[in-house]
Amino acid sequence: MARKAITGNGAIALALKQVEPDVMAAYPITPQTEIAQNYAQFVANGDVVTEYIAVESEHSAMSAAIGSAAAGARTITATSSQGFALMWEMLFIAASLRLPITMPVITRALSGPINIHCDHSDSMGGRDCGWIQLYGEDAQEGYDNAIQAFRIAEHMDVRLPVMTMIDGFIISGAIGPVETLDDEQVKEFVGDYVAVNALLNVEKPVTVGAFDSLGGWYFEHKIAQNRAMENAMDVIEEVGREFGELFGREYAHFKTHEIEGADIVLVAIGSAAGNVKTMVDTLRGEGKKVGVLKVRTFRPFPTEQIREALSGAKVIGVMDRSDSFGAQGGPLFTEISSALYEAETQPQIYNFIYGLGGRDLFPDDIRGAVEMLEKAAAGETLAQQRHYLNVREG
Amino acid sequence: MQQVTEIRWHARGGQGAVTAAKMVAEVALSQDKYFQAFPEYGPERAGAPIVAFTRLSDEPIQIYSAIEHPDYVLVLDPTLLDVVDVTAGTSEGAVVIVNSEGACSELAGRPEMAGRKVYTAPATKIALETIKRAIPNTPLIGALAKVSGLFSLEGILEEVQTSLSKKFNEDVVNANLEAVKRGYEEVSDE
Numbered sequence: 167m168a169r170k171a172i173t174g175n176g177a178i179a180l181a182l183k184q185v186e187p188d189v190m191a192a193y194p195i196t197p198q199t200e201i202a203q204n205y206a207q208f209v210a211n212g213d214v215v216t217e218y219i220a221v222e223s224e225h226s227a228m229s230a231a232i233g234s235a236a237a238g239a240r241t242i243t244a245t246s247s248q249g250f251a252l253m254w255e256m257l258f259i260a261a262s263l264r265l266p267i268t269m270p271v272i273t274r275a276l277s278g279p280i281n282i283h284c285d286h287s288d289s290m291g292g293r294d295c296g297w298i299q300l301y302g303e304d305a306q307e308g309y310d311n312a313i314q315a316f317r318i319a320e321h322m323d324v325r326l327p328v329m330t331m332i333d334g335f336i337i338s339g340a341i342g343p344v345e346t347l348d349d350e351q352v353k354e355f356v357g358d359y360v361a362v363n364a365l366l367n368v369e370k371p372v373t374v375g376a377f378d379s380l381g382g383w384y385f386e387h388k389i390a391q392n393r394a395m396e397n398a399m400d401v402i403e404e405v406g407r408e409f410g411e412l413f414g415r416e417y418a419h420f421k422t423h424e425i426e427g428a429d430i431v432l433v434a435i436g437s438a439a440g441n442v443k444t445m446v447d448t449l450r451g452e453g454k455k456v457g458v459l460k461v462r463t464f465r466p467f468p469t470e471q472i473r474e475a476l477s478g479a480k481v482i483g484v485m486d487r488s489d490s491f492g493a494q495g496g497p498l499f500t501e502i503s504s505a506l507y508e509a510e511t512q513p514q515i516y517n518f519i520y521g522l523g524g525r526d527l528f529p530d531d532i533r534g535a536v537e538m539l540e541k542a543a544a545g546e547t548l549a550q551q552r553h554y555l556n557v558r559e560g
Numbered sequence: 561m562q563q564v565t566e567i568r569w570h571a572r573g574g575q576g577a578v579t580a581a582k583m584v585a586e587v588a589l590s591q592d593k594y595f596q597a598f599p600e601y602g603p604e605r606a607g608a609p610i611v612a613f614t615r616l617s618d619e620p621i622q623i624y625s626a627i628e629h630p631d632y633v634l635v636l637d638p639t640l641l642d643v644v645d646v647t648a649g650t651s652e653g654a655v656v657i658v659n660s661e662g663a664c665s666e667l668a669g670r671p672e673m674a675g676r677k678v679y680t681a682p683a684t685k686i687a688l689e690t691i692k693r694a695i696p697n698t699p700l701i702g703a704l705a706k707v708s709g710l711f712s713l714e715g716i717l718e719e720v721q722t723s724l725s726k727k728f729n730e731d732v733v734n735a736n737l738e739a740v741k742r743g744y745e746e747v748s749d750e
Contacts, residue, residue, distance in 0.1 A: 169589065169592075170589070171582070171585045171586045171588075171589040171595070171597075282601075283601065303622075304622075304624075333624075335598075335601040336598075336624050337624065339598060339599070339601060340596055340597065340598035340624070341581075341582055341585050341595075341596070341597040341598065342585075342595065342596050342597075342621075343589060343594060343595060437624040438624075440622030440623060440624055441622070441623050441624060441625055443622050444622050444623045524601070526625045526626050527625055528625050528628060529623070529625070
C-alpha cells in the first residue's frame with residue numbers, strides 16, 4: 167500500500183491498470199477523460215496486456231465493449247457527459263445481455279447550453295438502464311469503487327454491468343491524497359474472470375442478442391434483470407465489507423454522519439456530501455441538531471435501509487445535482503420521498519437543486535438550506551418544496 | 561472545527577501555477593498532511609489569467625468548493641494586479657506574496673492591499689538567473705515556505721529533488737533547488 171498525491175482520474179486509471187482487464191474499448195477524444203488517455207499510455211508502455219480498442223464514438227465504445235464481454239473477455243470502458251448520452255442505446259443492451267462490464271463515469275453536465283462542468287445529468291439520466299450505480303465522494307472512493315465494481319458485476323448472483331461515478335473536475339481533476347493498494351492485492355481481490363456463455367467457447371455454441379417476440383420470454387427476462395438487481399443489494403454490501411476487512415476502508419450502501427438525534431438530515435450524493443458534512447460539523451458546534459446521509463448505491467436503491475436510517479428526522483433536505491424537468495423533484499429527491507412513503511411517521515421533505523453546470527456549492531449555500539429547514543422543523547410549512555441553491559436572481 | 565489553510569494562486573497560463581499548487585500538495589504528502597490542489601476549470605490558454613487553489617490540513621479535507629477566503633494569495637505575474645482583484649475575499653491579515661522586483665511598500669500602498677501583509681520576491685529574475693526560463697513558480701514556493709512556515713525549506717528541497725529527478729537531468733534539478741532557496745531568502749516585506 168502507498169499514499170499518493172493523485173487526481174481522481176489518475177486514481178481510477180490506476181485501479182483499472184491494477185485489475186488489468188482483457189479489453190478496454192474507449193473513444194479517445196473529448197468528452198472522454200484522462201482515464202482513457204492514461205490507460206492508453208499503460209498499454210503503449212507495455213505495463214498491461216489489455217487489448218485497447220480505440221473506437222470512433224461512444225456508441226461504438228459501448229458496442230465494442232458488449233461484443234468483447236459477450237465473447238468472454240473481462241471488459242471495461244470509461245466515459246463522461248455527452249459520451250454517456252451517446253452510449254444510451256447500448257447501455258440497455260449491455261445490461262439486458264447480463265454482461266459484467268465495468269465503467270467509471272466522470273459526471274458532467276449535458277448540453278445545452280454547451281457546458282463541460284460537473285453535474286449529475288449524465289449518470290442520473292441513465293439510472294434506469296439496468297446498470298448498477300455507485301457514487302463516490304472523492305478520489306479515494308472513486309479508486310475503491312472502481313475495484314469493487316468488478317467483484318459486484320461478476321458475482322454469479324448478479325452478472326450486471328456496474329458504473330462508478332465521481333464528480334467531474336471537482337474530484338476528477340483535483341489532486342488529493344489516495345491510499346492505493348499493491349497490484350497483487352488488487353488482482354487477488356478481484357480474482358480471475360469467469361465468462362458465462364462465452365461466444366468464443368466453441369464447445370458450447372450460444373446465440374446472444376436474438377429476437378424475442380410476442381411468444382417469447384422478453385417480459386420474464388426483464389423480471390430476471392430486476393431479480394439480479396435485488397441480489398446485488400446483498401452482494402454490494404458483502405464486497406464492501408470484505409474490502410474493509412482486507413484494506414481498512416469499509417463500504418456500505420450509504421454512510422451517515424451525526425444523524426443520531428438529528429432533527430434535520432440532509433441527504434447528498436457525490437462530492438457535495440463532503441461539503442455538507444463539513445458544514446454539519448460547524449452547525450453541530452453551534453448546537454444545531456443536523457446530520458447527513460451520503461448515498462453510495464443509487465441502483466439498486468437501498469429503500470428500506472434508508473427509510474430506517476431517516477426514521478428519527480423531523481425534516482429531510484435532499485440535495486440533487488441534476489434536475490428532473492416536470493417531476494416532483496430531482497432524481498434523489500423522488501427516490502427518498504418514495505422510500506419515506508411507508509415510514510411510520512412522515513417527515514417533511516424538501517429538495518435543493520444545486521451545482522448544475524459546475525456551479526459551486528459554498529458552505530453558506532448549505533447553511534442557507536439548513537436555515538430554511540429549521541423553519542420547517544419549527545412547524546412552518548415552506549411555500550415551495552423545490553429550492554435552488556446559489557442561483558442568480560432574475 | 562478543523563483548521564484548513566487555504567492558498568490561492570494567480571498567474572497567467574504557462575507560468576506554472578498549477579504545477580506549483582501540485583508541488584505544494586506533494587510536499588504536504590511527504591509530511592503526512594492532508595491536501596487538495598485544483599485549478600479553476602475552464603479553457604486554459606497561455607497568457608490568459610488563471611487561478612489555482614491549494615488546501616492544507618492535519619485532518620482529512622472534505623470540502624470541495626472553490627476557495628473564497630484564502631489565507632495566502634500568491635501572484636505569479638505582477639501585471640495581473642491591474643486585471644484581477646487578487647485580494648478578493650481575503651480578510652485583513654491575509655498574506656499576499658507578489659512576484660515583483662519593485663519595493664514592497666509600493667504594492668502595499670495599493671487600495672486593495674490595505675490591511676493585508678504584503679511580501680514581494682523577484683521570482684522571475686531568480687528564475688531567469690537559475691533555471692534560465694521565466695517560470696516563477698519554484699522561487700515563489702520558497703517564498704511561501706519562508707513567509708508561512710507551513711513547511712521547512714529542507715522539506716521542499718527534498719520534494720523538488722525527488723519529483724524533478726524523475727524527469728530532468730541534474731543541472732535542471734540543481735537550478736530549481738537554487739531557485740527555491742533564493743525565493744526563500746529573497747522574499748521581503750520591505
